[in-house]
Amino acid sequence: MPYKDLSTVHELATNLFQWPKSKEEWDQYKLSDEQVAFFNENGYLAGIKMLDEKQIETIQNEIAALADPKHPGHHLFYEFHSNESTDPFTVLFHALGAWRITPGLHDVLWNPRFLVAASQLLGNAPVRFWHDQLFCKPPKKGGVVAWHQDYSYWTRTKPVAHLTCWCGLDDSTVANGCLQYVPGSQRWGLLDKPDLAGNMMGIMDYLTEEQKLEFKPIPVETKAGEAIFHHSLTLHGSGENTSANPRRAFVINVFADGVKSDSNDELLQGVPPVHKGEKMQGQFFPFLYEGVK
Numbered sequence: 001m002p003y004k005d006l007s008t009v010h011e012l013a014t015n016l017f018q019w020p021k022s023k024e025e026w027d028q029y030k031l032s033d034e035q036v037a038f039f040n041e042n043g044y045l046a047g048i049k050m051l052d053e054k055q056i057e058t059i060q061n062e063i064a065a066l067a068d069p070k071h072p073g074h075h076l077f078y079e080f081h082s083n084e085s086t087d088p089f090t091v092l093f094h095a096l097g098a099w100r101i102t103p104g105l106h107d108v109l110w111n112p113r114f115l116v117a118a119s120q121l122l123g124n125a126p127v128r129f130w131h132d133q134l135f136c137k138p139p140k141k142g143g144v145v146a147w148h149q150d151y152s153y154w155t156r157t158k159p160v161a162h163l164t165c166w167c168g169l170d171d172s173t174v175a176n177g178c179l180q181y182v183p184g185s186q187r188w189g190l191l192d193k194p195d196l197a198g199n200m201m202g203i204m205d206y207l208t209e210e211q212k213l214e215f216k217p218i219p220v221e222t223k224a225g226e227a228i229f230h231h232s233l234t235l236h237g238s239g240e241n242t243s244a245n246p247r248r249a250f251v252i253n254v255f256a257d258g259v260k261s262d263s264n265d266e267l268l269q270g271v272p273p274v275h276k277g278e279k280m281q282g283q284f285f286p287f288l289y290e291g292v293k
Contacts (some may be wrong), residue, residue, distance in 0.1 A: 003073045006099065006106040010286040014103045016055055017111045029116035039121050043186035043234035044220070050113050050167045051225035055104070060169050062102040063134060063248060067093060073101035078131065078268040084197040085143030090240060092143035092197050093136035096268070098250070105132065109252060114165055114227070115289035118254055121229050122163055125256035127289040128280060130154070130162065131268055133251040137177050142241025144177070145196060147203035149185075150253065151232035152193035156263040157280060160190075161256040162232035168249045172222045175243040179228055180217040185235040200237060255280070257287060 012019055020026045031045075039045040051059070065071060067082070074080065078097040085092040098105040108114065109129055118127050137143065150164050172178040188211055194202035207215065215235075220228055230236060241247050261267060261274035271284045281287070 003076065003101075005076055006101065006103065007076075007283050007286075009106065012107050012110045014107055016058060016104055016107050019110070020112050026112065026116060029113045031117050031120050036120055039229065039231070042181070042183040044181045044183070044228060044230040044236070045121065046220045046222060046226070046228040048113070048117055048227045048229065049225065050111065050227040053225070056169055056225050058104045059108070059250065060248065062098070062104050063136065063169070063250075066095070066098055066101060066134070067136070071101070076100040078270060083143075086195060086198045087143055090141050090143035091138050092145065093134065093138075094197065095134045096131055098134055099132045105250060108167070108250065109286075109288060114252065117227075117229060118163055118165060119289055119291045122161065122254075122256045124291055125161070126287065126291045127254050128257045128259070129286050129288055130157070130253040130255050130280075132253065135249050135251065137241035137247040139176075139241060139244050139246055142177050142247055143197060144200040144240055145238045146194045146198050146200050147235055147237035148194055148196060149191055149233050149235055150230075152191060153196070154232065154253075155190070156261065156265070156267055157255065157259050158262045159259065160232060161259050163254050164230050164232060165227050165252045165254070166230070166249055167227040167251070168222050168224055168247070170224050170246055170248055172247055172249070173243065174219050174221065174239070175241075176245050176247040177238045177241040178219055178221050178247070179236055179238050180219045181230065182215055182217055182235040184214070186231040186233040188233070188235070190233065191235075200239065203235065203237075254288065
């Protein structure tokens with residue numbers, strides 16, 4: 001039998017999360033005004049509880065199964081890199097498209113905790129899905145993710161109204177390669193993009209002297225099940241995993257409903273093109289949430 005492509009299911013497929021039934025149930029997930037203000041000032045917001053222990057375990061198990069290139073749903077990935085690191089002594093597992101393959105990684109898109117926060121941080125806008133990612137750094141040899149801005153890889157969509165949610169499945173520490181941010185860098189404009197899994201500091205070739213002086217990274221440690229949201233122009237990266245513990249995470253990339261394609265080419269591998277100037281929508285870019293009222 002052909003493997004079911006979950007990109008055709010635009011709602012919760014399991015009972016891993018509960019869809020709120022009232023405004024009061026939605027409101028319990030709202031960020032505070034102080035949290036939104038911190039995001040707007042610094043370009044990121046950390047420590048947002050996203051998953052409970054059962055949800056963490058379910059998704060950890062799904063990622064373990066998906067790491068096998070012989071998984072029956074493997075052909076549904078947009079990209080799959082068992083090791084994207086350019087350093088032969090380190091490993092960075094990176095894949096796009098898991099939402100199409102396993103139910104837990106599909107349903108995280110409709111997690112109410114995620115949707116309410118995402119809408120608020122997009123200016124209370126309706127939320128539409130762009131694509132997901134998996135990032136796994138194994139113990140002792142986990143590779144870096146170089147300093148970059150997410151939107152530098154997404155210029156095939158316009159305008160800039162994008163948001164990233166990184167959610168850890170392990171405690172994330174400096175030792176195992178937690179995310180680091182340059183506060184305020186979302187106001188630096190669009191920079192050239194480096195090799196994502198190459199030289200950690202490659203971005204320095206693209207910074208002005210003033211930006212180099214303002215390049216003051218902040219490491220952001222999190223507990224398993226916590227998320228960090230960041231603006232699509234905020235500079236971020238993560239170092240090697242030198243610890244004895246894994247560092248596994250999934251990423252949900254979204255944008256405000258109304259963003260359009262700026263290319264006539266494939267936007268994601270294997271996905272039919274959305275013609276330049278047309279609204280991003282359809283099977284592979286589902287509408288997730290109307291927005292905070």
